[in-house]
Amino acid sequence: MAFTDMREFLDLLEREGQLKHSDVPLDAGLFNKDLQALMRYVHDDDNRNIAIVLNNLTNYNTPDVPMVFNPYGTRQRTAMTIGQRDPRKAKQYLSDILADQSRWHAPNVIDAKDAPCKDVIISGDDIDVTKQIPHVWFGKEGPAYITNGIGISKDPEDGSVNAGWYRTVLFGGASHPDGKTYPPDLAKNKMAVYAFWNPPMNHIGFHLNKAQRQGKPLEVAFACSCDPALHTASATGVPYGANEMAFAGGLRSAPMDVVACETVDLTAPATAEYILEGLLHFDHEETIGWHSNVAGYYDTAQTLPVMEVTCITHRKNPMWHATIEMVPPFDHNYIGMLPVEGEVLSDLQNKCPEVQDVVVTPNMMYIVQLNVDGADKPHTEFGKYIIHAVWGASGRWGRTAKVVVVVGPDVNPYDLNSVEWAIMTRVQPVSDTIMNRSGQAFVDDPSAPNIDLGFPIQSEQMGIDATIKIPERHTWYREVSNADPDDIARIADLMKDVLG
Numbered sequence: 001m002a003f004t005d006m007r008e009f010l011d012l013l014e015r016e017g018q019l020k021h022s023d024v025p026l027d028a029g030l031f032n033k034d035l036q037a038l039m040r041y042v043h044d045d046d047n048r049n050i051a052i053v054l055n056n057l058t059n060y061n062t063p064d065v066p067m068v069f070n071p072y073g074t075r076q077r078t079a080m081t082i083g084q085r086d087p088r089k090a091k092q093y094l095s096d097i098l099a100d101q102s103r104w105h106a107p108n109v110i111d112a113k114d115a116p117c118k119d120v121i122i123s124g125d126d127i128d129v130t131k132q133i134p135h136v137w138f139g140k141e142g143p144a145y146i147t148n149g150i151g152i153s154k155d156p157e158d159g160s161v162n163a164g165w166y167r168t169v170l171f172g173g174a175s176h177p178d179g180k181t182y183p184p185d186l187a188k189n190k191m192a193v194y195a196f197w198n199p200p201m202n203h204i205g206f207h208l209n210k211a212q213r214q215g216k217p218l219e220v221a222f223a224c225s226c227d228p229a230l231h232t233a234s235a236t237g238v239p240y241g242a243n244e245m246a247f248a249g250g251l252r253s254a255p256m257d258v259v260a261c262e263t264v265d266l267t268a269p270a271t272a273e274y275i276l277e278g279l280l281h282f283d284h285e286e287t288i289g290w291h292s293n294v295a296g297y298y299d300t301a302q303t304l305p306v307m308e309v310t311c312i313t314h315r316k317n318p319m320w321h322a323t324i325e326m327v328p329p330f331d332h333n334y335i336g337m338l339p340v341e342g343e344v345l346s347d348l349q350n351k352c353p354e355v356q357d358v359v360v361t362p363n364m365m366y367i368v369q370l371n372v373d374g375a376d377k378p379h380t381e382f383g384k385y386i387i388h389a390v391w392g393a394s395g396r397w398g399r400t401a402k403v404v405v406v407v408g409p410d411v412n413p414y415d416l417n418s419v420e421w422a423i424m425t426r427v428q429p430v431s432d433t434i435m436n437r438s439g440q441a442f443v444d445d446p447s448a449p450n451i452d453l454g455f456p457i458q459s460e461q462m463g464i465d466a467t468i469k470i471p472e473r474h475t476w477y478r479e480v481s482n483a484d485p486d487d488i489a490r491i492a493d494l495m496k497d498v499l500g
């Protein structure tokens with residue numbers, strides 16, 4: 001089942017009782033306390049973790065544009081972005097399609113007159129981002145960030161296309177981290193782009209470096225609130241040179257419609273709510289901050305390259321999705337987990353058929369579940385081999401896994417109590433762990449040493465092999481004492497009048 005656009009996905013959520021509309025006035029302006037608190041409140045209880053269309057934001061520059069809040073906030077909803085229901089099956093599906101490019105579909109270029117994203121076209125002096133693009137603030141963040149944008153660009157040397165889900169920064173009404181004032185032209189037609197991250201680099205960053213070597217700005221287009229399959233595809237570590245729009249075509253089992261941009265030589269999703277086209281300049285940088293990051297801390301100041309907006313196109317009656325990173329869990333956590341898990345699972349299964357599942361927790365601990373344990377492992381120390389395989393996985397994420405836990409098939413990797421039980425009953429802390437001093441830092445980890453650019457590169461890492469150590473330490477293991485699921489179901493039925 002393929003969605004045409006974000007609207008169809010939201011309609012499905014609404015039909016299934018997972019989306020509601022709200023007219024309650026909530027503040028979206030600088031330093032407001034409403035939206036971060038709402039994110040915490042909905043994520044503190046599964047029963048209220050729904051998507052909400054906020055129709056009555058105050059201190060909001062585009063009151064006619066409803067703001068979609070928390071659309072991706074559960075594993076089930078992120079599975080739905082790629083037409084699945086069961087999160088585990090969704091992950092395996094994403095992983096299998098990622099590994100097999102013959103199942104991808106190249107995007108289909110359609111005529112501009114058929115493209116909803118061209119309903120309104122604004123270019124030249126008419127561009128005023130402060131009026132035409134929604135500005136939404138969360139917590140103590142300095143600028144309003146665009147968090148629903150897929151950045152599309154071409155490798156300036158070989159022309160290969162990349163689409164990545166990258167955050168961008170709006171200057172209108174922004175607070176400067178050093179107390180300075182941004183010049184007004186920045187607010188009108190410029191925005192900063194996270195064209196670096198998680199070293200060595202994100203792919204738009206590679207493109208910008210190559211453009212710099214050629215002495216030219218990089219042509220870019222940011223497509224906002226698209227078919228959710230593209231969002232999932234663009235957050236996945238697709239090999240450099242491969243096009244995430246084609247991968248999205250694979251995930252949705254049909255090509256995505258794209259349309260030529262107005263002012264840059266790129267194509268962008270035809271059903272996106274908004275497209276911002278422009279030139280990303282390597283020789284113009286601005287310092288921005290604060291920014292609430294995925295580890296749950298504020299980054300104080302970051303220096304980012306600036307994009308000059310050359311055209312805005314949008315749909316009639318557009319809508320907007322905005323989100324925040326904060327102490328996990330939160331909306332963006334979930335839409336990030338499925339791609340990261342799928343990326344690492346795909347790589348590990350390619351090497352080791354004994355890998356059954358990879359679960360990344362909201363706090364980014366990596367749990368690898370094997371389909372074998374004890375004497376059935378291919379060799380002694382196999383758990384440790386898997387830890388090294390995570391750190392050496394292709395893509396951007398495995399190498400930044402600060403804590404990796406490897407468990408057997410009887411441990412539920414989604415249940416931290418079950419993982420803790422395996423650690424407490426199957427691990428000798430000196431013999432069954434690996435302490436790695438020379439790992440790569442996760443860029444937002446405040447405990448890693450900071451160098452140069454103000455963000456960490458190097459980090460210590462820990463691997464915990466929580467498999468059963470037969471034959472390496474034991475010849476047999478005690479039988480697990482726990483109830484059989486069929487017996488639990490039988491007793492639940494017998495006791496339903498008492499226990500409900």
Ligand SMILES: Cc1cc2nc3c(=O)[nH]c(=O)nc-3n(C[C@H](O)[C@H](O)[C@H](O)COP(=O)(O)O)c2cc1C
Nearest residue numbers: 164165166167194197202203234235236237332336
């Ligand atoms: C909501 C959201 C925001 C993200 N923001 C950024 C960002 O600003 N910079 C970045 O490098 N990655 C960001 N990511 C992660 C990337 O999308 C992901 O690593 C992706 O694989 C990068 O694509 P690339 O490998 O083609 O560069 C974000 C992910 C999500 C879900």
